Amino acid sequence: MEKINILIVDDRPENIIALEALLQRDDINIITTTNPNEALRISWEMDIAIALVDVQMPEMDGFELVEILKSNPRTKGILIIFVTAISKETKYAVKGLNTGAVDYLYKPLDPYVTSAKVDSFIQLVRNEREIKKKNHELEAYQKELIKAKEQAEQGKRIKENFLANMSHEIRTPINGIIGLANLLGRTNLTAEQKEMINLLEISSDSLLGVINDILDLSKIESGKFKINRSETDIVKICNSVVNLLRIRAIEKELDLITEFDAELPKLVLADSLRLNQILMNLIGNAIKFTIQGSVTLKTEILDRKGNNLQIKFSVIDTGIGIAKNNIDKIFETFEQADEQTTVKFGGTGLGLSIVKNLAKLKGGVLEVISEEGVGSTFCFTNWYEVLKDTVVVKKMNKPHLGPFKGLRVLVAEDNPINKFLIVKILKDWEVNPDVVENGKDALDKLRESDYDLILMDTFMPVMNGLDAIKLIREGFIKGKENTPIITFSAAVLETDKQTAIDAGANDVVSKPFELEVLHEKITRYSGIADTTY
Template sequence: MKNVNLLILDDKEENIISLSALLADVQHINIIRSTDPNEALKICWKNDIAIALVDVQMPDINGFEFVSLLKSNPKTNHIMAIMVTAISKEDRYLLKGLESGAIDYLYKPLNPEITVAKVTSFVNQIHIQEEIKQKNIALEESKKQLTLAKEEAEEARKSKESFLANMSHEIRTPINGIIGIIHMLRNSQLNPEQQDWIHRLDIASNSLLLIINDILDISKIDSGMMKVENESFSIRQKLEDIRNIFKVKATDKQLDFEMDIDPRLPNYVKSDPLRIQQIINNFISNSLKFTESGKITLKAEVLAQSNTESTVRMTVTDTGIGVKPDAIDKIFLAFEQADDGITKKFGGTGLGLAIVKRLADLLNGTVEASSVYGEGSAFSFQATFEHAQDFPREEKMDKKVFSKLDKFENLRILIAEDNDLNSFMLAHMLESWGCKVDNVKNGRLAVEKVNNSEYDLIMMDTHMPIMSGFEAIKEIKKSENPQKSFIPIITISASVLEHEQAAAYEAGADSVIGKPFDPLDLHQKISKLISKKRVQP
């Protein structure tokens, strides 16, 4: 514990000696002596004096005046002044001392016990104040560190978000071109061998797209950017759709695919159908990957039910290679698989089940896994669903090849896209729908083209050199010519981040389509925008 500097001021040396002797046993003090008030003031200015025992009756400057001088100076106003006096104990003298700034009195002749007790008490008080001061300093430093850590975390989040946006754009853009070329080749005359090549290329491109989606999904969930929707849907129909998707794939591997649905399963529930399908799809995809013979079963059972809600467990069981007992606990961790050999043999990022675990948490559900190594595994998702009423069904889109979709009449479209492959693919697709197409490679050229030509629709990439798609949209939309400012604009974005898609609408876009896109989706968006434009006054 740090020693406290204590000043004794008395014009009589013998009084200083006796008081110093009296305080000799008080711990944690350094005694500094003075018989001259002016010298004592200098000592207080130059030294860290904490307590001053001041005699009241002194020539030139009395004790009241000395304490007043201490309290009037910012460098010394913290000093605890204690008056030492032999004069009357009348209230007027006590008040005078307190008014000057003193905090206590000691009366001569001094009582040793009282004197030591008071000085010790003030020394302890100073130590407590110093401890509080140090803790406040530490607390402020801790607050600064927390603020800095928060700022660094926010900066890291923004950097991660920016990286994800860039990675999404850089990877999805070429994938979009590849998938577009696949669509084009399917519309051409191919022999059976070439059709097989296209089929294999389609599988490879979709596998690459799944990998990038996994990476983006895990990042979005971890950063709190993943949102779940709560809507009414048919859980029975959702399971039927999933079975129809995977039954073909199971048949290709010569596997049986069975479904066991509890008759008590409610017809309609409220939840996020996309995320539920993502969970079940992942379970079944894993089973397909690790099962060479036998069967895969999708089972839905009601564990508890009331008039308003049902607790449902959906389980996918397989007869695959199974998981070793010591590895079962880590399969829901990101970048983990049952053993290193699985990655080498079967591939995969090790993110699928980690995403499933996080999605289940977002849906207030749980996931479980059990396995007998060499015999098979079972993966289940359990959640409580609120019952819902019937809802209007959307008409299913007819999955035609894009060249057989309805043609547009006298439609002139401007494509602003800096990627040659995507520009070529998109122009070919639009021309197959009877459109006349112009191409530019940046936003500045797009603005110039719009100013000098007439267009019915603009397809605008968001990330381009010289002038971005967002900037170009704003330039076009603020045109004083209503024929220019009201041209429908569809942005083509390779980002799946919500804020970037929202930014497109804020800039003035009329619709957004992501890369890679479904030709039928694009056709429907164009039809909707053109119909809307034609009915405008």
């Protein structure tokens, strides 16, 4: 235990000896002096907690000594107890207390009272020091928390910037590949060439799926992932997923089987996109890790409560299975069951992590039963509200996208492939496009000519699209403030899209874009009648 320093100041040595005898104990250090000036020096140099000061002393009395101690920031915290043989009149006590003393001891000293008072003040000092120590620890901990929070926020910003940049850098060339494949698919091709175009589109979609998986994980972690429920045909969802993945099963000579509960309703309230995502990941995973045999998607009703059904989706395979000690590991981000799995079967290790997070967000339960070398069963169970059948309007095949005769459009795009792609599409729609490669050139071109619409890429050298849009909206070019502007963005985070709208863009088209989406937006903002049929 840390010792407490107690200073005794008295001009009579015999009084000091008497006080020392009363106060002597192991947990305190007693420092004594008969000289008030020496007392000031000791108080300045040493950590004095309590001072017992005689009132009547030559040269400087106790009141004057205490006034000096209390006026100095370094010594003002010392607890002062006056020791006096003078009258116990109130005026003397008030004077001492006003000077800064906390108590009085009257001579002749009562040993019990003296010891009790000093003990209580020693305990008070210890409590204050403990509180001060805890406060320092709390302040240090608070600083560490603030620092950790700042580091976490910085890490989050770095991660978001990385994802935004990665999204842009990868989505931009994918947009070119998908767009060019789409244009090639509209030309006269042999059957073999059409098959190659089809494979090119499948490969591009697969790469795009990996990027979307990473972005979905980021949205889930940041709490920005939303579940949107609407009327959903479960059988139709299941069949569409199976049909999309059937080609992979055929390539591996696997049986892809569906089993539906006979009492499944026609429509339920569900987030069809996320249910589709869960089933795609589970079935795709099962096909990947099954060398021979079958993969089965089974749906069954487990329970009913009023108008709600508990439905279980099971994906059963005869694949390689998972060792018991690796089952928890497979749901971790970027993890596979073991290194050999990655080498032999490939994959990012994102699919099951996303399924786990989606299941949790949807309020469902994800379970897995597996035996190494025999196969695995992944089950997703959730409650769904049953909806009455509604009239479904059948959608036509891809609509014919009519021309925009005479429409003048300024295109700002620096990527040569995307530039070629957009110009080719616009010319097919009989648009008159002018093309520039950055925001500065777009402003110069807009100053020279009038345009019905501007298509502006977000990220460009010299001046990016957002800065150019802000200048246009602020009246940098007189009379052009209200020109409709649609931005192309390879970023898919909601914050990125909102940033473009806040800058002044009328709308945002995400890369890779669908022709129907671009056509509809041009129709909406150019004021030309819809030419889709």
